[in-house]
Amino acid sequence: MNFTQSRAVSFPIVREISEYIQLLWVHHRGIHVPQLLEEAPIYLKEATMNAMFGYHLRQHPIMKKCHVDLIRQMATEMQLLVFFPNNHITYQGDIDHCMYFIHEGVVDVLCRDSLQVEVVVKTLIAGDSFGLIQCLHPRKGQKFTYKVRQHAIINVLQREKWIHKLVFFPASKSILDECLAAADRGTEFD
Secondary structure, three states: OHHHHHOOOOHHHHHHHHHHHHHHHHHHOOOOOOHHHHOOOHHHHHHHHHHHHHHHHHOOOOHHHOOHHHHHHHHHOOEEEEEOOOOEEEOOOOOOOEEEEEEEEEEEEEEEOOOOOEEEEEEEEOOOEEOHHHHHOOOOOOOOEEEEEEEEEEEEEEHHHHHHHHHHOHHHHHHHHHHHHHHHOOOOOO
């Protein structure tokens, strides 16, 4: 915490960081993806990550249409994040280029009404996802705010980590381009 104090970070932010680190340690002992897996040969890392998290992509109504090798490579790029009750995953309007898959937990989908009051529009559970269009389009903001109701483990897929691989999967690129075109016409995907 000395680093944050020397940089004049406000006390409420330092307190939030401290609480998060303590909760992370209590619930997960600080481990997300073991360092050994990070340093493993790529084929072993891909096989393991695909086995652990690839089903999120294989069960998604749009992503499941993509080539199996693209899905395997995308699963390898997923990042595992832990959120605690009342943590915000992302806010309405954020341009974060990410798609989120709920591995465990409960997440409320919130929308601001005209009085700046957040209203729960929907509740997401394990197996649900959001942010497909934001992950595909570099300038689309999140349509809603997503707030954790119960302890949640979220797999995050960042656009920058996998989008360059689409040149090797033209059929998958066409599927995702059609999805974007439909979204531009007003069809909802997430």
